[in-house]
Amino acid sequence: MSYYQNKQEAFQHASNKVNDAERTADDILMAIHEADYGTELAHLKEEVNQAYQQVEKALTVASEHQETQLKSYKEQLDKIRNQLL
Structure with a gap:
């Protein structure tokens, strides 16, 4: 696998994980008064x-453009943590 593919793959995995966390956070906000809130919150933390x-x-392998986006992803994750955790 070329260096470019490694960078692209790493970036894509990070992007997917951030999207997963955001979807889970949205689900938690909708279910905040339901009985399984604690279970869902634990899932969100993970x-x-x-x-x-x-x-x-x-x-560690990001291009300059990817690095900017990845730092933005970290800010999004910080917002999720501050909102719910």
Whole structure:
């Protein structure tokens, strides 16, 4: 696999994880008064942690443009943490 593909793949994985975390956060906000809120919150924490890890990995091989976007993803994850966690 070429270096470019590694960068692109790492970036795509990070992007997917951030999107997963955002969808889970949206689901949590809708279910905030339901009985399984605690379970969903634990799931969200795991999603956010996985997304952070993937973003950090992607940053190690990111192009300049990707680095800017990945830093934006980290800010999105921080907002999720501050909102719900």
